[in-house]
Amino acid sequence: MNLKFSAAEETFRQEVRDFLADKLTADLRRYASRMTSVYADKETALAWQAILREQGWAAPSWPVEYGGCDWSVAQRYIFDVEMAKAGAPSLSPMGIGMCGPALIGHGSKAQKEYYLPRILEGEDFWCQGYSEPHAGSDLAALTMSAVDDGEDFVCSGSKIWTTHAHEANMMFCLVRTDSSGKRQTGITFLLIDMTSPGVRVDPIIMLSGEHIQNAVFFDEVRVPKTNVVGQIDDGWTVAKYLLEFERGGSSYGPRLLQRLAALRRIAKDLGGLDTDMATKISEAEMAAETLEAAELMMMSDLAGGGTPGLKASMMKIRGTELSQRVTELALDIAGLHVQPFQPEHTEAGGPVVTRHQTNQGLVGPDSLVTVSAKYLNDRAGSIYAGSNEIQRNILSKGQLGL
Template sequence: MNLSFTREEEAFREEVRDFLARNLTEDLSAYARRMTSVYATKPIALKWQQILVKQGWAAPSWPVEYGGTSWTPAQRYIFDVEMARAGAPPLSPMGIGMCGPALIGHGSKAQKDHYLPRILSGEDFWCQGYSEPHAGSDLAALTMSAIDQGDHFLCNGSKIWTTHAHEANKMFCLVRTDASGKPQQGITFLLIEMNQPGVRVDPILMLSGEHIQNAVFFTDVRVPKENVIGRINDGWTVAKYLLEFERGGSSYGPRLLARLRAIRITAAEEGALDAAFAAKLSRAEAEILALEAAELQQMSELARGGTPGLKASMMKIRGTELSQHLTELALELAGVYAAPFQPHHTSPGGPVPGFEGLNTAQAGPDSAVTSTAKYLNDRAGSIYAGSNEIQRGILAKGQLGL
């Protein structure tokens, strides 16, 4: 395994840095610096996405014929590193990072030709319909029904914790089309129009006060069979493929290191980098560097034609738990300035009801203003995309044979 970068790859790094210097506008940078969620708002995400689309860099892992790049895994990793170092806001992962790969891996040519350009243009903004009130980590227990009506399905049921469902016009969804076999059987991967009769979206406010999540209810919603991705009753295959990309298809290391270095710089500037706090930062950095080494190893395997596989579960566990640990260190550094709740001075991932339009002065330094909201928001990190307990079970069964 060779983890060093070639001369050509280092030249590519300079190309990416030059692009970011010219195109990452101050409003996008300012928004990213005060983010409290893993998600940017729809306007910010789409604005940055269009800049990347114009450059041809919005969907690096897609095939070139659909707007992707011909980058190697090493180039994609370099791109992630430089995006993190520059402080670029994230794109919405639901379209480019999740629905797109599902379509590329299991969709028909007609489906790819129709949906992939609309994902890149932002004409279609997607949400994910997986979890249900009684089927979260145990996703195979889902019961939202899709009854065969000849040329269409009639869908009834609900989904929960649905990110940006209130802003999405499309949902990729798992539905129950056959309940006679094992739980993983009889599930179908379906694309649903959100703007149609029978779809109701109710807001769920997070601990941080942001409206990002939703509960979605379906009552006799008609979905044409041409919206099935893969085969009817074989949606579990598509879902597992997609979850590999959700859990391990991107690099945690670069963004975690960027956040840790920001905490260290702030601590030094504020005279708080004593021996005890410095030791905590060093331990966290060592763990992040270990994760980054594993990501580089995976990059090498992907270059040889591999897939994220079981490593996706490991990356998800370590990435989200280290992210939560960084929010704890930031909270410790903020001290008494962690107490004021002032989301109107941050960049939340969605509206914060009751705080829009407030013009009260900011309490405390810029470095502390996001600490509490980010801490509260990131408590979900070890739950979404399959809880970390479930991921450990996957590793125990698949890797250790337990």
């Protein structure tokens, strides 16, 4: 297994760096530096997506015929790492990162021809309808019904923790079309127009004051059967495919190392880099470097035609728990400066309901303004995309045979 990048790949790295130096504007960098969520707001995400689309780099993992890049796995990894190092804002993963691959892998020709260009152009902004009030980590317990009615399904039920549902015009959704067999059967992957009659979106406000999540209610919403992705009653196949790449598709290691390097600089600038804090940061860096090495090994497997498989669960556990550890170190460094909650000086992933007009300047160092909000927001990391408890169950069953 060769984990060293080739000369051609290092040349590509420089090409990416040159592009970012030229096209990643000061406003976008500033926005990203003050982000409190894993998501940028819709306006910023689409603005950066348009710049990447013009370069032909908005959807690197897609096949070229659909607007993707003819890149190797290593090039995609390098691109992701350099984006993190440059401080670029994130794109919404729901369209390009999730619905797009689902359509490419399981959609009909008509679905690909219609939806993929709209995803790239930002004409459709997507949300994910998986979790329900009683079916989150145990996703197979979902009950939102889709009743066969000729050319349509009539959908009733609810979804929860739906990111950006208040801004999305489309949802990819799991619905129950048959309850007679195993729970994993009888589930269908359906594309739902959020402007359809009978759809209601209610906000869920995060601890950080941000409106990113929502509860969505469906009251006899009619959805044409042409919006089924894959086969009726076999949506579990599509869902597993998406979750595997959602859990294991991020470059956690390099991003964590960037954050830890920033924390070390901040602690030093504030006079808080004593032996105890330096040791804690070094321990976290060793853990992040180990995770990065595992990601490079997985990248090598993917380059040979493999899939993330069980490694996706491992990456998700380690990545999200290390991310939470970084936010805890930031709290320790910030000390009393973490007490003022100042959303008016941050860039949230959605509207902040606690934000108010004020002429009050920033309290404390600029480098610490996002610490409290990031800590609160990142509590969800070990829950989303399947809770870490569930991931450990998957590993114990699939790897250890327990």
